[in-house]
Amino acid sequence: MRHPIASYTVLGSVLLAALVVPWLSPYDYATPSWDALDLMPQWADGHWFGTDDLGRDLLVRLMWGCRISLLVGVLASLTSLVIGVGWGVTAGYAGGRTDAWMMRAVDVLYSVPFIPFVIVLTVIFGRNIVLLFVAIGAVSWLDIARIARGQALTLRQREFVEAARVGGMTSAQIIVRHIIPNLLGIVVVYLTLTIPTVILIEAFLSFLGLGAQAPLTSLGVMIAEGAAQLRSRPMLLLQPAVLLAVIVYCCNRIGDSLRDRFDPASLQDRGSGHG
């Protein structure tokens, strides 16, 4: 597959805009402005996307939404990377009965409905953005664990691992120095496919009112707000919806192409079933 240059460009532009626009704009995402309620898009005041029902600049809010979505996407994916690689490498390197039991646990967890648990978690422990990405990361590490385990299983039979063992390295040292660096490449490729999934979960929770809390916003929050005012101002829904779709599309596209490039063994298309 060719490099999806368009996707890289678009995603890069969105990222850049999300970083730069709130910083350049005279408006911020939180302060209501009572003389600028529900403005249509206009050039005069610099409200290029108009304002919402509290007079807050929509462009700035959208860009903050992107920041939060991407931040949660990356941080939650990193959480799942740490848990997944830790679990998978331990299982794969240990092998035998330990491996069997650890992977059996992963199989069991695969059929646990996680979204309800994340909902319960966020309800119980308050709507804290840090907790949110830890919770999402904690439930999306299973794929990574399987891949890391498979890699560790083959890596541990390679000569350089044997040499390290003969040289007197402990298992922990071998795992950290030799196994993990060698499987990180393929794992990171799959991580690019975790990011869009995680972004969608965050938006889903925010849509239900369980994600980012006012005045902070995220694309999911803005979609929920827009859906509520659908009849009067459909743009309020369409703007964040299009932005979310574009981000997730580009991430998926990039992830797909990286996977096809670096992991020719798995051309199969695995579906991950979330809404």
Add this chain to the structure above:
Amino acid sequence: MGAFLLRRLLTAIPTLFVIVTLGFLLLHAAPGGPFDGEKAMLPEIRASIEAAYHLEEPLPLQYLRYLGQLARGDFGPSFQYRDTSVNELIAQGLPIDLTIGGLALLLALLMGIPLGVVAAAKRDTVWDRIGVAFSLLGISIPVYVTAPVLVLVFAVGLRWLPAGDWGGGAWRNLVLPVVALSLPYIAYVARILRASLADVLHAPYIRTARAKGLPWRTVILRHALKPALLPLVSFLGPAAVGVITGSIVIETTFGLPGIGRFFVDGAFNRDYTLVMGVTVLYGVLIVAANLVADICYAWLDPRVRLE
């Protein structure tokens, strides 16, 4: 076959056990109880209510009591809806979820399979590219976006269909929820089938069929399609999970009285028994979907023996 079913059911037990235990611990770790929202209660009344729900007992005892109840198929009384058992709430809501979820999956197969076949048959042509792009788009646009947009276009704009409400299950009320829920799955099904069919088409027996002079249409429909459906069957488990989470959104957007609504309300109101009941039910549904998937898999692929 009987032994296979029995063993699969036995392996489902640890899964359900994990779900129940995790849910129980989480809910009881929650600060605040189900009756905190009420106006100030006399301590005696509070104590007697808590005694009625066994909330004053030590946690392990409550846990065992709950397991015992579940073993008898009893989810207990709801905290929030007084005088109603969780079983009754589920009995009210579940038919709605099953109708919408089932129809959505059916629609996903009916639309997704032809799309996947066309994409694989016309591989590396413009049609294939368009199909791949569209299916990736379908995966990237979540249900909570498509549902309001569909409402905007077909209910608010064109006024063809109602914007929400169950309406006793009339087909006009069903169309938008089912279509919204199925769109991502149409995309998934098409994607998975395209990849697996493309794989199968490289097999030697396909070359033999072609060499015999069979037209492509026959080769694909008669020889290649059946083995290519296998990955789709294993997708049934994850798809069931997705339809469940999707239905939570669908019920919120369209105002349908299904169990997803009960679940979200229950979580906000700390209705322990309701939330637990729905979570366990979700677990059972997923386990059942996986079981059905395994049986279909063995039926489609004689190499997999049901042992």
